[in-house]
Amino acid sequence: MNSSVKKFNYVADISNISHYIIREFLDNKMIAVDATLGNGYDTEFLSNNFKMIYSFDIQENACKEYLKKQKDNVMIINDSHELLDKYIKEEVDCIMYNLGFLPGGNKEITTQHITSLKSIKLGLKLLKHGGLMTICIYRGHNEGKEEEHYILDYLKTLDKGEFGVMHHSFLNRSKTSPILVVVEKK
């Protein structure tokens, strides 16, 4: 077989790994949050696996594009995820963050470490016991590096009796390759 067509199955896309982890390890799939809708791949995955999904994006075009799908179980919120608790008044099973900028969109409109961290802190409070939070961080741009620094620093301080935190990274790729962090609430 030509080596150029060989692909990695597991060691490939961190978003796919986050979907796999949620599918396999989360018992209750009732309510989920996509904190960064973007092109809608994560919301689509959540919509196919959960009863109700809240999906945030500050970009109106991303929201309008997803609304065309007319999914009954997805509530699109055109606002910042730092306002999670303004819109969500119940506990949730799962929260996904796919940080950074919209692929193919304006790279200037990116998640910011201060608001991402604020949202993650609120999200951990909203998460049910047994719930999962996944965070994909892209450290190939300056704001992504800041997010890596501040978010990991914070997650390291979580009480290990209440939260399990796992860090997934590529060991033999560039130092700026993306990372996936998974937080499980006991």
Ligand SMILES: C[S@@+](CC[C@H](N)C(=O)[O-])C[C@H]1O[C@@H](n2cnc3c(N)ncnc32)[C@H](O)[C@@H]1O
């Ligand atoms: C990497 S993309 C998300 C990819 C997406 N999950 C998907 O499946 O295609 C990051 C998205 O976060 C959005 N974003 C940036 N800051 C935000 C904020 N404060 N609240 C909500 N969304 C934000 C951007 O507009 C962008 O669409």
